[in-house]
Amino acid sequence: MKGIARLARCAGRWRFPAWAPWFLGSGRHGAMPTLLAVWLCWCLAGTPFPVHAAASPKVTAPGGPTALGDPFPHRAQLRYATGFTLSYHDTHKEIQVLTPWRDARVTFTYILIPRGASPPSSVPPGAMVVEIPVQRVVLGTTTILTFFPMLGVEETLVGFSGRKLVNTPEVVRLIEEGRIEEVSAGGDGMTRQLNLEMLFMLQPDLVLVHGTGIPQFDTHPKLLEAGFKTGVAGNYMESSPLARAEWIKFVAAFFNRENVAEKLFSQMEESYHAQAERVRGLKDRPTVFCGMPLQSTWYMPGGGGYIATFLRDAGADYLWSDDDTAGNMALSVEVVLERARNADVWINPGAAGTMDELLGVDERFSLFRAFQTGRVYNNNARISPGGGNDYWETGVGRPDRVLADLIKIFHPELVPSHELYWHQKLPWQRGGK
Amino acid sequence: MGSWENPRPCTGDPHPIPRVSPLLWAALWAVLAGVFLLELCLGSVTIPFKSVLAILMGNSEVPEGWRQIVLLFRLPRAVTAMLAGAALGMAGLMMQTLFRNPLADPFVLGISSGASLGVAIVVMAAWGLGWTALIQKAGISAGASLILAATAGAMGILGIVMALARRVESNVTLLIIGLMFGYITGSLVTILFQFTQEQQMQTYITWTFGSFGGVTWRHMTLFAPTLLVGLLVAWSLSKSLNAFLLGEGYARSMGVNVGAVRLWIIVGASLLAGTVTAYCGPIGFLGIAIPHLCRMLMKTSDHHVLAPAVILVGAIVALAADLLAQVPGARVVLPLNAVTALIGAPVVVGIILRRRHTMEVGA
Numbered sequence: 132m133k134g135i136a137r138l139a140r141c142a143g144r145w146r147f148p149a150w151a152p153w154f155l156g157s158g159r160h161g162a163m164p165t166l167l168a169v170w171l172c173w174c175l176a177g178t179p180f181p182v183h184a185a186a187s188p189k190v191t192a193p194g195g196p197t198a199l200g201d202p203f204p205h206r207a208q209l210r211y212a213t214g215f216t217l218s219y220h221d222t223h224k225e226i227q228v229l230t231p232w233r234d235a236r237v238t239f240t241y242i243l244i245p246r247g248a249s250p251p252s253s254v255p256p257g258a259m260v261v262e263i264p265v266q267r268v269v270l271g272t273t274t275i276l277t278f279f280p281m282l283g284v285e286e287t288l289v290g291f292s293g294r295k296l297v298n299t300p301e302v303v304r305l306i307e308e309g310r311i312e313e314v315s316a317g318g319d320g321m322t323r324q325l326n327l328e329m330l331f332m333l334q335p336d337l338v339l340v341h342g343t344g345i346p347q348f349d350t351h352p353k354l355l356e357a358g359f360k361t362g363v364a365g366n367y368m369e370s371s372p373l374a375r376a377e378w379i380k381f382v383a384a385f386f387n388r389e390n391v392a393e394k395l396f397s398q399m400e401e402s403y404h405a406q407a408e409r410v411r412g413l414k415d416r417p418t419v420f421c422g423m424p425l426q427s428t429w430y431m432p433g434g435g436g437y438i439a440t441f442l443r444d445a446g447a448d449y450l451w452s453d454d455d456t457a458g459n460m461a462l463s464v465e466v467v468l469e470r471a472r473n474a475d476v477w478i479n480p481g482a483a484g485t486m487d488e489l490l491g492v493d494e495r496f497s498l499f500r501a502f503q504t505g506r507v508y509n510n511n512a513r514i515s516p517g518g519g520n521d522y523w524e525t526g527v528g529r530p531d532r533v534l535a536d537l538i539k540i541f542h543p544e545l546v547p548s549h550e551l552y553w554h555q556k557l558p559w560q561r562g563g564k
Numbered sequence: 565m566g567s568w569e570n571p572r573p574c575t576g577d578p579h580p581i582p583r584v585s586p587l588l589w590a591a592l593w594a595v596l597a598g599v600f601l602l603e604l605c606l607g608s609v610t611i612p613f614k615s616v617l618a619i620l621m622g623n624s625e626v627p628e629g630w631r632q633i634v635l636l637f638r639l640p641r642a643v644t645a646m647l648a649g650a651a652l653g654m655a656g657l658m659m660q661t662l663f664r665n666p667l668a669d670p671f672v673l674g675i676s677s678g679a680s681l682g683v684a685i686v687v688m689a690a691w692g693l694g695w696t697a698l699i700q701k702a703g704i705s706a707g708a709s710l711i712l713a714a715t716a717g718a719m720g721i722l723g724i725v726m727a728l729a730r731r732v733e734s735n736v737t738l739l740i741i742g743l744m745f746g747y748i749t750g751s752l753v754t755i756l757f758q759f760t761q762e763q764q765m766q767t768y769i770t771w772t773f774g775s776f777g778g779v780t781w782r783h784m785t786l787f788a789p790t791l792l793v794g795l796l797v798a799w800s801l802s803k804s805l806n807a808f809l810l811g812e813g814y815a816r817s818m819g820v821n822v823g824a825v826r827l828w829i830i831v832g833a834s835l836l837a838g839t840v841t842a843y844c845g846p847i848g849f850l851g852i853a854i855p856h857l858c859r860m861l862m863k864t865s866d867h868h869v870l871a872p873a874v875i876l877v878g879a880i881v882a883l884a885a886d887l888l889a890q891v892p893g894a895r896v897v898l899p900l901n902a903v904t905a906l907i908g909a910p911v912v913v914g915i916i917l918r919r920r921h922t923m924e925v926g927a
Contacts (some may be wrong), residue, residue, distance in 0.1 A: 426845065427641075427777025428897050463608040463890060463897045464777065465633045472629055494782055495636050 207389035211374035214365040222251045231365040232344035261360045264386045271340035274367045277528035278382040290314040295517025325350045371440045372530035402531040410446030417475035417541045419447045429467045430459040445537035477501035478508045486559045512555040522553040582864045592876045599883040603642040644779040647791045649882025651836040653854030653874040654798045658833045661805045669852035670837035673742035675718045677749040679841035682717025684753045715838035773899035774845035794836040802867035849908025854878045856915045
């Protein structure tokens, strides 16, 4: 005790000697320069904690097959998706998520190894090693939920954020049976947060989320820091419907179900192309526009994006297809009126459920010919009791069916037997026609 | 006390209304007419000036599409901008006089936040029934409930700030209290929206960007009369406001019923700021910048002059801000609040730098 007291006294009395350089803090600024210098070094050196997400060079596969045989007999090949790569090596699979969000500067690398196997010797820095097949999954995003029942692995789900938004019947059943916990900590949609304490309790061996690149909304930094194996799904960034659906292979890789994924995807792809082929030669392409204004700004999907691809493949003439923006464009209402006044069809007007509601928002909508002729369609025919739109859920996994819906809207004579599934022609009033 | 609130030497009662050159008034009217015409002519869609004039004259030979754009989109937008600018300027003027503080405005004192809270509660409550359905079914009464909610929210916050004002000596402290109330209501709104759906939140966030374009002619039937009444109330308070400039004691000595006038000021400012906020979103900086601009222009603090000047200048500045927000010639539109801050903030900084002593008023 005495020793400590003496030490403290000494420390209290200690001063920098007169010859100490200025940055040690002997000047009239005290310790300020020292602190600044330390902080600067810290920043320049980069944060000293391990960073999981980092750009990394591709691993070179060791030559020659192993004697034990191929641990990954089912392999998937990507044909549309540009947001991730999937490669197979003798001892592991490697997934790189290239565009987790718009203008992302980071990529995420995952090394998938069989359970119990030791990680390969050449794990790139920043890569995350995941033992597969994974058995306990927490899902923080709706965008890839539909792939789980499609692959037959929905039973591995132990937690989901935003349970009330779920439409997928298989998952709803599991939720009702109490087998999937709510892991949301408030916020909805793109802004939802995860309840980390719940995650520690659930002990998942994989957490799948989406990233936005907006620090306040993103959950993966916290999850990575807490040591969870965290996958960032970027399928909502893909600009073609088939590419979005191809992320089924991303999920499948974690379960060694690539064979199922390939089979389902090929069927879907075939069906999609067959339908697109039927409308390709059509001369009559109805003109169409999308969305509705919020506070006099009309957010119109860009011509290089997901909606535009769908509309083109469905044999419609999207009025903003000349623009190659992938995201939304903020247009003034008068520009939209000028170009779309005589358009044949109006699709996806916000959350509107009836024509009356549309008029209630802004009576000037009646200036559009599509409104006058009643050809207004919205993709909100299937909404969960909690407000989740099934179009963004199971629709992601069935682009062929979405396309059939759209062809029904633009060329009903081509698909007489198809009934609109996610879309509905807006009735004038609720419950009426 | 700074010169900004010292209209002229006290020469007894009644004060003569200071003379302002009629030329200045004429110039203001001319500028207003100019920006008003510009607002009608410039937009994302190019319409020749001649055609715009023809449309305004009722000439029917102009393409129908252009007629609709000018008469159904640009005209209500221009009228909304003028009314909103005038109303926010007037509310700011009343706040600055009431608190005898050059930095007071509906935004700073949390009134706009109070209005936001009122709107958020209505939007939340309406979501249960389907918001759009509610507007549709109830028609104008839903719009009225929006105005009432915004005004009630605004009055609630202003009332609390005023009640505290009686106990707090320093106006700076009062401003800080107002700011803090703004944060409290802001966080209440955030908490409320944790329980709503994404769509509603998006609607609300876009609403906070501010816009004059959301008011249609049908909304105008309620929006315009409410603001006109509010402006008239404010204008009619000019004499009492002048008395307030020199302190409540002085006002009382002049026979002003301080309690009643204070209440009228609160009601008037809340009605003006609340209504604008309900329809156009919380628009910043106009409320604080416009009264200062007018004092500089008119070189007086007499409300008989300032009130009409604030209405004129407010209309001009709001129209100009809206013009900039629409980026003439481009297809994109900017959030209005970004532009008002860009115009308003330098004005405020300039005023503070030019009249450093105004900072000490009431402190």
